[in-house]
Each structure stands twice: as C-alpha cells, then as structure tokens.
Amino acid sequence: MSEHFLFDLVAALVKILVFVHIALILAAYMSLAERKVSAWMQDRLGPNRVGYGGALQPIADALKFLFKEDVVPGHVDKLLYVLAPAMCVVPAFLVLAVIPFGPNVSVLGRSVPLVIADLDIGILWVFAISSLGVYGITFAGWASNSKYPLMGGVRASAQMISYEICLGLSVVGIFMATGSLRLTDVVTHQADGVWNIFVQFPGFLVFAIAAFAETNRLPFDMPEAETELVAGYHTEYSSMKFAMFFMAEYTSMFVFSALVATLFLGGWDIPFVSEAALRALGNWGALLGFLSFMLKACAFLFFYVWVRWTLPRFRFDQLMALGWKVLLPLALANLVITGLVYLLWDHFHPALGF
Amino acid sequence: MGKLVQRKPLSWSEQLYLPAVLSGLGRTWRQMFQPDITLQYPEERPVIADDYRGAPGLVRDDEGREKCVSCQLCEFICPPKAIMIKPAEIRDAAASETQGPDNVEKAPKEFFIDMLRCIYCGYCEEVCPEEAIFMTGVYELNGATRAELVHDKDKLYEIGGTRVDKIKKWKGK
Numbered sequence: 001m002s003e004h005f006l007f008d009l010v011a012a013l014v015k016i017l018v019f020v021h022i023a024l025i026l027a028a029y030m031s032l033a034e035r036k037v038s039a040w041m042q043d044r045l046g047p048n049r050v051g052y053g054g055a056l057q058p059i060a061d062a063l064k065f066l067f068k069e070d071v072v073p074g075h076v077d078k079l080l081y082v083l084a085p086a087m088c089v090v091p092a093f094l095v096l097a098v099i100p101f102g103p104n105v106s107v108l109g110r111s112v113p114l115v116i117a118d119l120d121i122g123i124l125w126v127f128a129i130s131s132l133g134v135y136g137i138t139f140a141g142w143a144s145n146s147k148y149p150l151m152g153g154v155r156a157s158a159q160m161i162s163y164e165i166c167l168g169l170s171v172v173g174i175f176m177a178t179g180s181l182r183l184t185d186v187v188t189h190q191a192d193g194v195w196n197i198f199v200q201f202p203g204f205l206v207f208a209i210a211a212f213a214e215t216n217r218l219p220f221d222m223p224e225a226e227t228e229l230v231a232g233y234h235t236e237y238s239s240m241k242f243a244m245f246f247m248a249e250y251t252s253m254f255v256f257s258a259l260v261a262t263l264f265l266g267g268w269d270i271p272f273v274s275e276a277a278l279r280a281l282g283n284w285g286a287l288l289g290f291l292s293f294m295l296k297a298c299a300f301l302f303f304y305v306w307v308r309w310t311l312p313r314f315r316f317d318q319l320m321a322l323g324w325k326v327l328l329p330l331a332l333a334n335l336v337i338t339g340l341v342y343l344l345w346d347h348f349h350p351a352l353g354f
Numbered sequence: 355m356g357k358l359v360q361r362k363p364l365s366w367s368e369q370l371y372l373p374a375v376l377s378g379l380g381r382t383w384r385q386m387f388q389p390d391i392t393l394q395y396p397e398e399r400p401v402i403a404d405d406y407r408g409a410p411g412l413v414r415d416d417e418g419r420e421k422c423v424s425c426q427l428c429e430f431i432c433p434p435k436a437i438m439i440k441p442a443e444i445r446d447a448a449a450s451e452t453q454g455p456d457n458v459e460k461a462p463k464e465f466f467i468d469m470l471r472c473i474y475c476g477y478c479e480e481v482c483p484e485e486a487i488f489m490t491g492v493y494e495l496n497g498a499t500r501a502e503l504v505h506d507k508d509k510l511y512e513i514g515g516t517r518v519d520k521i522k523k524w525k526g527k
Binding site: 037040042043306307309310311 | 379
C-alpha cells in the first residue's frame with residue numbers, strides 16, 4: 001500500500017467528515033433560520049429562549065426529537081416505513097460528494113481539492129442521485145397506508161419527476177459553454193470569465209424554480225401541504241424518523257443552494273479577485289474561496305426561506321402547468337438559443353477576425 | 355340570483371407572475387426590518403385597562419374597614435352562583451377597642467368566590483350598593499387543586515386591596 005493511497009484515503013475521509021458535518025449543522029441551523037426569518041417577516045421574535053437569542057434552539061429540537069416516543073402505527077408496511085426516511089436522507093447526503101467547496105488546498109506539500117469526489121460526470125451524479133430522493137417520499141406515502149400520506153407521496157412523485165426534466169435541461173447551456181460536466185471545471189470556467197447567471201439567466205431562473213420543486217419547498221410543497229394533507233407523506237411518522245425527513249429536506253436545500261452557487265454564482269470565485277491572486281495567498285486564499293462559496297450558498301438558502309414566507313402554495317394543476325407548459329419550453333428555448341449562439345460563434349468568428 | 359363577477363383578463367406582465375413575485379419579496383423584505391410587536395409575556399406585561407373585568411376582589415376603605423356589609427346582593431345576582439357569603443354580627447364596642455374599628459353595618463364572616471364558576475360578567479360589581487366588590491386587573495389564576503381556586507375572604511381582600519373613595523360614607527361612625 002503506497003503512501004499516496006494512504007494520504008488520499010485519509011484526505012477523503014477527513015473531507016467527508018467535514019463536509020457532511022457542515023451540511024448537518026447547516027441543516028439544523030436552517031430550521032432555526034427558517035423560524036427566525038419567518039418571525040421577523042411577521043413582526044415576531046422567533047425562538048429566543050434557548051441560548052443567546054435562541055442560538056441553541058436546534059440542539060434543543062434535536063434532543064426533543066431523540067427522546068420522543070417513536071410511534072409506529074399498526075397499519076403500516078413495516079419494512080418500507082422504516083426504510084423511507086433513510087431513503088430520503090441518503091441521496092441528499094450523497095450529492096454532497098461532487099460539490100466543490102473551495103479551491104485546492106495544499107496539505108503536507110500536496111494539493112488536495114476541496115471536493116470529496118471530483119467526478120467527470122459531476123452533474124449527472126447530482127441528477128441521478130437526487131432523483132432517488134423521490135423514492136423515499138413515495139415509499140413513505142405508500143408504507144403509511146393511509147390516505148393523506150399516499151396523496152402526498154403520489155404528488156411528490158409526479159412533481160419531482162416533472163421538474164427533474166426542467167432541472168436537467170436548464171443547466172445544459174452551462175455545460176455547452178464549459179465543455180465539461182465536472183463541477184470544478186464549471187467553477188474555473190466562471191472564474192476565468194463571467195458568472196453563468198449573467199449569460200444563462202433563463203437557465204438560472206428555470207433551475208431555481210425547479211430546485212424549489214425538487215426540494216418540496218413552498219410554493220411547491222404539494223407533497224406535505226399542511227392545509228390540505230395534514231402533513232403529507234410524513235403524517236404517520238414521529239420522533240427521529242420524522243426528524244430524518246426534515247433533515248433530508250434541509251440537506252437537499254443546502255445541496256441545491258450549493259449547486260446554484262457552483263453552477264450559476266461562480267462557486268468559490270470572489271468577484272474582482274483573480275484566481276491567481278487567490279492562489280498566491282495559499283491556504284488562506286482557499287479559505288477565502290471556501291467562505292465565498294458558503295456565503296453564496298447561504299444567500300440562496302436565505303432566498304429559499306424568503307420565498308417560502310412570501311408566496312402562497314400553488315394548486316397542483318397549476319404546478320404541473322407551470323412545469324410542463326412554461327418551464328420546459330423555456331428551458332428548451334434556452335438550450336436551442338445557447339446552442340445556436342455557440343454554433344454561429346464558432347462558424348463566424350474567424351471570419352469576423354476576432 | 356347570484357352576482358356574476360367579471361374576471362379581468364390578465365395582462366402580459368401579470369401572466370408572467372414574476373413582477374408580482376418580486377413585489378411580494380420586497381414586501382416581506384421590508385417587513386423584516388419593522389419593529390417586532392411580540393410581548394415577552396412573563397417578563398413584559400400587557401397594559402390592563404382600568405375597566406378590565408379580571409378576577410373579582412373585595413376592597414377596604416382608607417380606614418382599613420371592610421366595605422362589604424354582606425347584603426348578599428352579589429350572591430343573589432351572580433349568574434353562575436359562584437359567590438357564597440356568610441354574614442356576621444357587628445362586634446360590640448368593647449371588642450372594637452381592642453380589634454380596631456368595626457363596620458358600622460354588618461360585615462361578611464365568610465366570603466367565597468368560586469373562580470371555577472365565575473364568568474367575569476361583572477354583575478357583582480354593578481349590583482353592589484357599597485362599592486365593595488370590584489372586577490380587578492388580575493388575570494392570572496391558577497392552582498394545583500380545585501380548592502385553591504375557590505377564593506376566600508383573605509384572598510379576595512388581597513386581590514382587591516384598598517380603594518380610597520371621595521365620599522367617606524362611614525367617616526367618624
């Protein structure tokens with residue numbers, strides 16, 4: 001066993017540990033942020049009793065979830081019922097693997113990329129794995145063996161499969177420009193040029209909207225629609241199993257925010273600071289890049305919350321109409337126009353003498 | 355005949371929904387910086403109006419004399435029959451020397467208000483000819499047993515306290 005392999009192994013394990021914990025802590029604190037922001041928007045204070053200004057509220061919530069009685073109703077399909085929360089959480093965390101959190105850092109004279117697995121097919125991995133999350137929700141709805149969860153599960157599968165298409169199509173333009181599906185390439189491409197949000201704005205719009213639908217967030221929270229379906233697919237769940245659905249939702253929110261930051265907001269790129277300048281700072285530059293990335297991801301996470309407390313829920317047919325009749329044509333048009341522009345550019349720009 | 359509501363066809367920008375979404379986002383954004391109106395209850399207390407109908411209490415006048423003459427009108431008018439009064443004799447002059455001034459009229463020996471029955475209607479206050487019972491601003495009533503919520507005379511005077519009136523009906527008597 002070579003020293004190289006050992007180093008890579010340890011590096012990978014450390015990265016997994018750190019990134020998963022970042023996601024977990026963010027997911028926990030998102031629940032606090034959500035309650036706080038909603039409170040501010042409604043002229044309330046929000047949780048402020050545990051810790052300074054409510055800072056320890058997520059820990060109190062977690063303890064409460066852990067110590068609650070885990071009620072398993074008698075009418076459920078036991079295997080799928082227990083499996084469903086795990087099937088929600090696992091894909092959410094797996095997607096983290098390909099997200100570049102920052103530029104390379106040098107450890108012991110070796111360059112280590114701040115991404116768990118820098119796959120060639122990065123974005124395909126994201127779509128392939130994140131769409132597995134729908135199984136968890138559908139299983140939960142099915143296994144609960146009661147009407148509201150089933151409705152929630154059915155809605156979830158219809159919604160997530162529909163918006164998956166828009167989600168996938170909306171980013172094709174980016175990969176036309178980058179010429180690679182690797183997410184680190186997407187970031188370096190943006191760092192060299194302009195952020196994709198400026199050149200691919202329709203793509204960003206479609207991606208952002210589809211991301212809301214994919215993560216079952218308001219205004220697209222059909223699967224759990226409290227006012228219609230009690231609590232949707234997790235109606236019959238309690239204690240830690242319920243918390244796992246929550247965790248999955250917030251983790252996938254973080255994952256999609258991170259994806260938006262990576263794909264459209266330049267990843268770890270800091271505006272007006274060249275990558276060479278960042279690299280000159282060594283590991284401090286990498287830290288700055290990481291912070292820049294986290295800032296962008298958190299900004300989009302805030303946007304998630306902001307939208308939730310602004311917009312009412314769509315009706316289910318409106319949701320489907322939006323997905324298929326508006327977003328899909330928009331994504332396709334964006335795709336065609338981007339393709340045409342690149343084709344014509346390649347064809348004509350030697351003739352124009354650039 | 356129902357009224358037919360004409361639906362205005364949406365304009366192009368309205369059909370896009372995005373302007374409306376953005377204005378909504380702006381609204382919530384501005385609202386975030388508005389002052390919070392939450393009252394942090396145990397630490398902060400709401401302002402209770404003077405004529406608030408909280409728990410009824412008995413009052414003493416400025417000479418420390420019970421104003422209640424146990425006429426029992428409140429007991430009779432009380433719709434849920436929450437009040438129970440046992441009237442008492444006036445003390446003789448000798449007792450008054452040692453125990454302070456007694457009421458000129460009768461005074462209640464026992465006075466119970468069952469707060470589990472009270473409906474806070476305020477009839478007792480309205481009917482009282484001596485202005486001896488008042489609805490107070492006390493709104494926090496709790497107890498570990500049912501018996502604790504049957505207020506006796508001590509508790510009622512504790513709630514009511516002293517009320518100084520302009521007309522000193524019993525002054526010098």
